[in-house]
Amino acid sequence: MSKITHHIPEEMLRAYAAGTLPQPFAVVIAAHVSLCDACRASVETEAALGGALLSELAPAGLDEGARDRLFAALDTAVPPPPPLRGSGIFPAPVMEALKGQPPRWKMLGGGIRQQILSADGEGSLRLLYIPRGRAVPEHSHGGLELTLVLQGSFSDCEGRFAAGDVEVASDDLDHQPIAGDEGPCICLAATDAPLRFRAMIPRLLQPLFRI
Amino acid sequence: PAERTEQTQWLLAVRDARDREAFGRLFDFFAPRLKAMLLRSGLRDGSAEDVVQDVMLSVWNKAAQFDPHRAEASAWIYRIARNRQIDLYRRRPLPEPELVQEPESAEPDAAQILAMAQEAAQLRAALRNLSPEQTEALRHAYMDELPHSEISRITGLPLGTIKSRIRLGLDRLRRDLSDLRSR
Ligand SMILES: [Zn+2]
Ligand SMILES: [Zn+2]
Numbered sequence: 001m002s003k004i005t006h007h008i009p010e011e012m013l014r015a016y017a018a019g020t021l022p023q024p025f026a027v028v029i030a031a032h033v034s035l036c037d038a039c040r041a042s043v044e045t046e047a048a049l050g051g052a053l054l055s056e057l058a059p060a061g062l063d064e065g066a067r068d069r070l071f072a073a074l075d076t077a078v079p080p081p082p083p084l085r086g087s088g089i090f091p092a093p094v095m096e097a098l099k100g101q102p103p104r105w106k107m108l109g110g111g112i113r114q115q116i117l118s119a120d121g122e123g124s125l126r127l128l129y130i131p132r133g134r135a136v137p138e139h140s141h142g143g144l145e146l147t148l149v150l151q152g153s154f155s156d157c158e159g160r161f162a163a164g165d166v167e168v169a170s171d172d173l174d175h176q177p178i179a180g181d182e183g184p185c186i187c188l189a190a191t192d193a194p195l196r197f198r199a200m201i202p203r204l205l206q207p208l209f210r211i
Numbered sequence: 212p213a214e215r216t217e218q219t220q221w222l223l224a225v226r227d228a229r230d231r232e233a234f235g236r237l238f239d240f241f242a243p244r245l246k247a248m249l250l251r252s253g254l255r256d257g258s259a260e261d262v263v264q265d266v267m268l269s270v271w272n273k274a275a276q277f278d279p280h281r282a283e284a285s286a287w288i289y290r291i292a293r294n295r296q297i298d299l300y301r302r303r304p305l306p307e308p309e310l311v312q313e314p315e316s317a318e319p320d321a322a323q324i325l326a327m328a329q330e331a332a333q334l335r336a337a338l339r340n341l342s343p344e345q346t347e348a349l350r351h352a353y354m355d356e357l358p359h360s361e362i363s364r365i366t367g368l369p370l371g372t373i374k375s376r377i378r379l380g381l382d383r384l385r386r387d388l389s390d391l392r393s394r
Contacts, residue, residue: 019294019297023301023302023303023306026305026306030306030307030308031306034308044282047282047286047289047293048283049353050353051282051287051290052285052286052331052335052338053289054241054245054288054289054292054354055218056338056346057350057354058247059247060243060250060259061243062242062243062246066242066264067242070264070267073264074268074271077268077271079272083276085309092309092310093306093308093309097306
C-alpha cells in the first residue's frame with residue numbers, strides 16, 4: 001500500500017508503543033502500522049532506540065539459579081501458536097479483533113452495515129460498511145474518533161481518505177463522511193466516547209447503533 | 212556480517228540452529244540488563260526476575276519471528292520486554308502489527324540488512340554524544356514507568372508521503388537527538 005497520505009500523529013504512535021492508549025485506538029493503530037511502511041518505520045525506530053539504551057544499561061545482579069532455571073524451562077517450553085495473519089482486506093490486528101472469523105454484519109438502514117467488535121469503558125471498536133456514494137449521518141464526537149479505511153474511500157470536510165488512510169477526528173469536529181464512487185467503503189472505527197448524531201431520527205437510533 | 216552486532220548473530224544462531232550456547236550468550240548479555248530496566252520501571256526484585264525469565268523464554272520461543280532486515284537483536288528483545296511490561300498494567304494484551312512477510316524463497320537482502328545495521332550504529336554513536344543528563348532523560352522515557360498520553364492534545368498532522376521505510380524514522384530520531392543536544 002504505497003499511496004497512504006493520512007498517518008497516525010507521532011505523539012499517538014508513541015503513546016501506542018508505550019501502551020497507554022485505550023484498546024480500541026491501539027487496535028486501529030496496530031492495523032494502520034500493518035499497512036503503512038512509514039509508521040512501521042517510526043515504531044521500529046523507537047525500538048532501535050530502546051534497544052540501544054537497553055544495551056548500555058548497567059547490568060543488575062541476577063538470582064544465582066536464574067540461568068539454570070531458564071535452561072531447564074527450554075526443554076519443556078511450548079512455543080505459542082504463530083500470530084494470526086491478515087486475510088483479504090483485514091490486516092492481522094483486525095482478524096484478531098474478529099477472532100479469526102469473517103465479519104457478521106448487522107444492517108443499520110440505508111444500506112449501511114456494521115459489526116461491533118468491542119464496546120466497554122475503554123470505548124468502542126467497530127467495522128462499518130458504507131455503500132458507494134452513501135453518507136454516514138452527520139455527527140460530532142464526545143471524544144476522539146480514529147477511522148481507518150480498509151477498502152474504498154470516503155470524503156468529508158477534512159479531505160479524502162482511501163485504503164490505509166486514518167482520519168483522526170477530535171471532539172470539535174462535526175462531519176459527514178460520504179463513501180466514494182469506486183465501490184463500498186469498509187472502515188474500522190474506534191471512539192473513546194459515544195457519537196452524537198445531529199438529525200433527530202439518527203439520534204433516536206443511537207441506542208441501536210451503540211456507537 | 213561484520214556490520215551485525217554479535218548479539219544479532221547469536222540470535223540468528225538460536226533462530227536457525229536452536230543453538231543453546233548462543234542462547235546462553237544472549238542470556239548473559241541481556242538478562243542482567245533487562246532486570247535493570249524492569250527494576251527502573253518500579254518492579255520489585257522478585258517480580259523483575261520472573262519477567263526476565265518470561266522475556267528470555269519468549270526470545271527462545273519466538274526466535275523464528277526475528278527478521279534481521281527489520282531489527283537488531285537489542286531492538287527486538289527490547290520490544291518483547293516492553294510489551295511484557297505493558298501487559299502487566301493492561302487489561303488486554305497490546306495489539307501488535309502484523310509481521311512483515313518475507314517472500315518464502317528469497318535470499319536475505321544483504322544491502323537492506325547492512326543499511327539497517329549502519330543506521331543503528333549511527334544511532335548508537337549519536338547516543339554516545341549526549342550528555343549524561345540527556346541520556347538519563349531518554350532512559351526515563353524508554354525504560355521507566357509508562358508515560359500518560361495526553362490524547363486531547365493530539366491533533367491529526369499528516370506526515371506526508373514517505374518513500375524510505377527506515378530512513379524516515381531515523382531522521383526523526385536524529386532531529387530529536389540534536390534538539391536534546393542543543394537544549
Ligand atoms: Zn502511516
Ligand atoms: Zn466521526
